[in-house]
Amino acid sequence: MSHPGGARVLDELDSRPGSSTSLLRTVVAEAIGPAGGWLSAASLVALMREVGVPAERTRTALTRLKAKGLLESEQRERGAGYRLSAEGRAQVARSERRLHHPRAMAAGDRWCVISFSVPEKDRDVRHQLRRGLSGIGCGTVSGALWICPGFLADEVEEVVAELGLDGRVTVFLVDEIRGTTPPPEAIARWFDLAGLRAAHEQFLAAHADALTSYAADPTPRTAFATWTRVLDAWRPIPYLDPGLPAFTLPEDWPGQRSIELFLRLRAALREPATSYVASVAAGAPAPAPAVVHRAAPADAGAVLTRLHLPSGHRQGIAVGPDVAPEVVAAAAEVLACAGADPQRRLATVRPRVGETRTRTEDLRWFVERYGHEYTVVAATSAEAGAAPTDAGPEAAPEAAPAPDPALVRACAAAGCALVLT
Numbered sequence: 237m238s239h240p241g242g243a244r245v246l247d248e249l250d251s252r253p254g255s256s257t258s259l260l261r262t263v264v265a266e267a268i269g270p271a272g273g274w275l276s277a278a279s280l281v282a283l284m285r286e287v288g289v290p291a292e293r294t295r296t297a298l299t300r301l302k303a304k305g306l307l308e309s310e311q312r313e314r315g316a317g318y319r320l321s322a323e324g325r326a327q328v329a330r331s332e333r334r335l336h337h338p339r340a341m342a343a344g345d346r347w348c349v350i351s352f353s354v355p356e357k358d359r360d361v362r363h364q365l366r367r368g369l370s371g372i373g374c375g376t377v378s379g380a381l382w383i384c385p386g387f388l389a390d391e392v393e394e395v396v397a398e399l400g401l402d403g404r405v406t407v408f409l410v411d412e413i414r415g416t417t418p419p420p421e422a423i424a425r426w427f428d429l430a431g432l433r434a435a436h437e438q439f440l441a442a443h444a445d446a447l448t449s450y451a452a453d454p455t456p457r458t459a460f461a462t463w464t465r466v467l468d469a470w471r472p473i474p475y476l477d478p479g480l481p482a483f484t485l486p487e488d489w490p491g492q493r494s495i496e497l498f499l500r501l502r503a504a505l506r507e508p509a510t511s512y513v514a515s516v517a518a519g520a521p522a523p524a525p526a527v528v529h530r531a532a533p534a535d536a537g538a539v540l541t542r543l544h545l546p547s548g549h550r551q552g553i554a555v556g557p558d559v560a561p562e563v564v565a566a567a568a569e570v571l572a573c574a575g576a577d578p579q580r581r582l583a584t585v586r587p588r589v590g591e592t593r594t595r596t597e598d599l600r601w602f603v604e605r606y607g608h609e610y611t612v613v614a615a616t617s618a619e620a621g622a623a624p625t626d627a628g629p630e631a632a633p634e635a636a637p638a639p640d641p642a643l644v645r646a647c648a649a650a651g652c653a654l655v656l657t
Contacts, residue, residue, distance in 0.1 A: 253468050253469050253471060253472060254468065254469070254546060254547065255547075256284075256289050256293040256294065256296065256297040256547060257297045257300050257301065258468055258471070259284065259287050259289055259297075259464065259468050259547065260280070260284060260289075260294065260297040260298065260301060261301065261306075261468075261471075262464055262467050262468040262471065263280065263283050263284060263287070263464060264280075264301070264306075264307065264318075264320070264324075264328075265327075265328045265331055265332075266463075266464070266467065266506075266509070266510070266513070267279075267280075267283060267513045267517070268318070268319065268320055269320075269328065273319050273320070274310060274312060274317050274318070274319045275317055275318060275319075275517055276312075276314050276315050276316065276317040276517075277295075277298070277315070277316045277317055277318065278315065279317075279516050279517050280294060280298065280317075280318065281294050281295070282516050283460070283513065283516055284297075286457065286460055286461045286464070287461055287464050287465060287545055287547065288545035288546065288547040288550060288611065288651075289547050290651060293547070298318065301324075302318070305321055305323050305324075306320065306321055306323060306324035306327065307319070307320065307321060307324060308320075308321045308324075314519070330391075331471070334474040334475060335467070335470060335471060335474055336502065338474055338479065338495050338498075339385075339387055339479045340385075340479035340480070340481070340482070340491075341385045341386075341387075341479055341480060341481040342481060343481055343483055344411075345385065345386055345387075345481065346386035346409045346410060346411055347383055347384070347385065347386055347409070347410050347411075347413060348383065348384050348385065348386045348388055348389040348392055348407060348408070348409055349377075349381065349382070349383050349407070349408040349409075349410055350369065350374065350381070350382040350383070350384075350392055350405060350406070350407055350408075351380060351381050351405070351406045351408070352365065352380050352401065352404055352405040352406070353380060353404055354380075354401065354404055361399055361400075361401065364399055365395070365396070365399055365401060365405070366382075368395035368399065369382050369384075369392065369395060371475060372384070372388060372391045372392065372395065372475060372478075373385075373388065373475060373476060373477060373478030373479075374388070374392070374478065375423070375426035375427040375478075376426055377426055383426060384478050385478050385479055385480070386409050387479075388478060389407060389409060392407055393407060419483065419484045420483075420484050420485070420486075422484075423480060423484040423485070427478075427480065428476075429485070429486075431476070432476055432477050432491070433489070433490060435472065435473050435476055435477070436473065436477070436490040436491050436493075436494040437490050437494075438575060439469055439470060439473060439494050439497070439498070440490060440493060440494055440497060441572075441573045442469060442573045442574055442575070443465075443466055443469065443497060443501065444497070444573075445537070445538065445541055446462055446466060446501055446505075446541070447500070447501065447504055448538055449462065449538050449539075449541045449542040450462050450504065450505065450542075452535075452538055452539070452542065453542065454508075455508075456508040456509065456511045456512035456515070457512050458542070459504075459505045459508035459509045459512065460508075460509040460512040460513065461545065462501075462505055462509075462542070463501070463502075463505035463506055463509040464509070465545065466498070466501050466502075466505065470498050473494065477491060527644055527647050527648045527653060527654055528638075528639060528644060528647075528653075528654050528656065529543065529653055529654070529655045529656070530655070530656045530657075531563075531655055531656075531657055532657070533559075533560040533562040533563050533657055534562060536560075536562060536563040536566040536567070536614070536655070536657055537566035537569065537570065539655060540553065540566055540567055540570045540612060540614070540655065541570050541573075543611060543612050543653045543655065544570050544571070544574060544611045544612055545611055546574055546576070546611060549608065549609055550608060550609060550610065550611055550651070550652075551576055551581050551609065551611075552571070552576070552580075552581040552582065552583055552609055552610045552611070553567045553570065553571060553581065553582055553583075553610060553611060553612045553613075553614065554582075554583040554584070554585055554602065554606075554610045554612070554613045554614070555567055555582070555583070555584055555585070555613075555614045555615070556584075556585055556594055556599060556613075556614065556615035556616055556619040556620075557584055557585065557586065557587075557593075557594050557619075558593075558594070558615075558616045558618070558619055559614055559615060559616055559619075559657050560657060563614055563657050564582070567582055567612075567614065568582055583606075583610070585598060585599055585602045585613075585615075585619075586598075594619055595619075596619065596620060596621035596640045596643060599613070599615060599619055599620065599621075599643060600640065600642055600643045600646050603643065603646040603647055603650050603652065604646050604649075604650070607646065607647065607649075607650025607651070607652045608650050608651065608652075610650075610652045611652055611653065612652060612653045612654075612655055613647060613652055613653070613654050613655070614655040614656075614657055615654070615655070615656065615657070616656070616657060617639070617656050620639035620640060620643055620654065620656055621639055621640030621643055622638060622639045622640070622656065639654060639656060
């Protein structure tokens with residue numbers, strides 16, 4: 237029994253946040269509509285480059301989304317490009333409702349209860365039904381009895397209809413759930429509250445400083461990169477968290493704080509991000525990403541947060557052995573907030589065997605060989621081959637010492653930023 241419609245519902249959140257395919261979904265959803273329903277392939281490649289995805293991975297991700305039926309190729313006067321398919325437009329509409337208009341039950345609101353009977357011979361479609369219900373935030377009372385807020389009833393019926401199970405599923409809307417078990421205990425059994433809490437807390441930790449970082453470089457380009465990362469990380473949360481009533485949740489539940497942070501970020505970033513998309517779509521040349529950045533040790537956290545855009549194999553931060561301890565600590569914190577293990581992803585560039593100090597040549601060799609695995613390399617001016625000067629890291633760019641040109645070229649070729657501290 238084949239159910240392509242149900243597969244489309246289940247596919248919507250299959251891409252891991254931060255992956256090339258997930259980031260492309262986010263960019264497409266935000267960019268193609270405001271750009272008039274079509275974007276050139278070159279524009280999509282340029283936009284994805286802003287979030288750390290190289291051209292070859294973008295092209296692979298475009299092929300995947302086209303194969304999934306979300307994008308369609310279309311040749312126009314400006315060249316090859318893509319538009320959303322009918323299914324793609326439907327997914328964007330669903331995502332817009334979920335992501336940007338979070339809802340929550342109040343005391344007295346109705347519950348939606350789902351009962352189904354699917355025989356063993358159709359266990360594959362039964363598995364898809366359970367995945368579909370779980371994917372829109374339903375909880376499990378028992379194997380064939382599920383529950384969610386009443387305002388999700390339409391989405392439940394959409395999952396059921398697309399799987400062709402209308403005659404095997406019954407949906408109830410009820411005003412009250414009775415029993416000897418207190419509601420908070422029942423909710424804790426039916427829903428994965430530990431997983432929901434972890435998702436909210438990870439989002440809060442990863443993006444708490446996003447506005448501060450944006451304030452340091454408040455350009456549409458920075459807004460686009462920041463907003464895309466924020467939205468991509470937020471995307472699974474409104475699907476996993478159905479909006480349970482507050483009286484059923486622990487007092488320290490982080491969900492409301494997470495929602496408030498997302499809405500603040502949206503208010504600050506979405507409009508300038510959209511203007512950046514418009515400029516790229518219009519063919520305005522984007523300036524090449526800056527390779528060399530400067531930060532005083534006390535400001536390293538904000539700079540590293542802005543520059544650390546992990547994607548694919550590029551997940552780490554590297555530091556020279558002479559950088560200040562505050563910089564190393566900031567790098568570890570940025571990695572942890574991004575969900576990476578600093579013990580695995582924070583590398584120190586060591587001197588060659590027999591040497592006591594890391595030289596510029598050692599740093600350049602490291603970048604040429606391993607730079608594709610790192611978003612940022614942080615080093616002192618001396619380690620980076622900059623001539624001695626009285627100008628500190630806060631000096632104007634024209635007054636600050638220039639690092640070794642060969643090292644800068646190596647960083648540019650590897651796609652990683654060089655931060656002088």
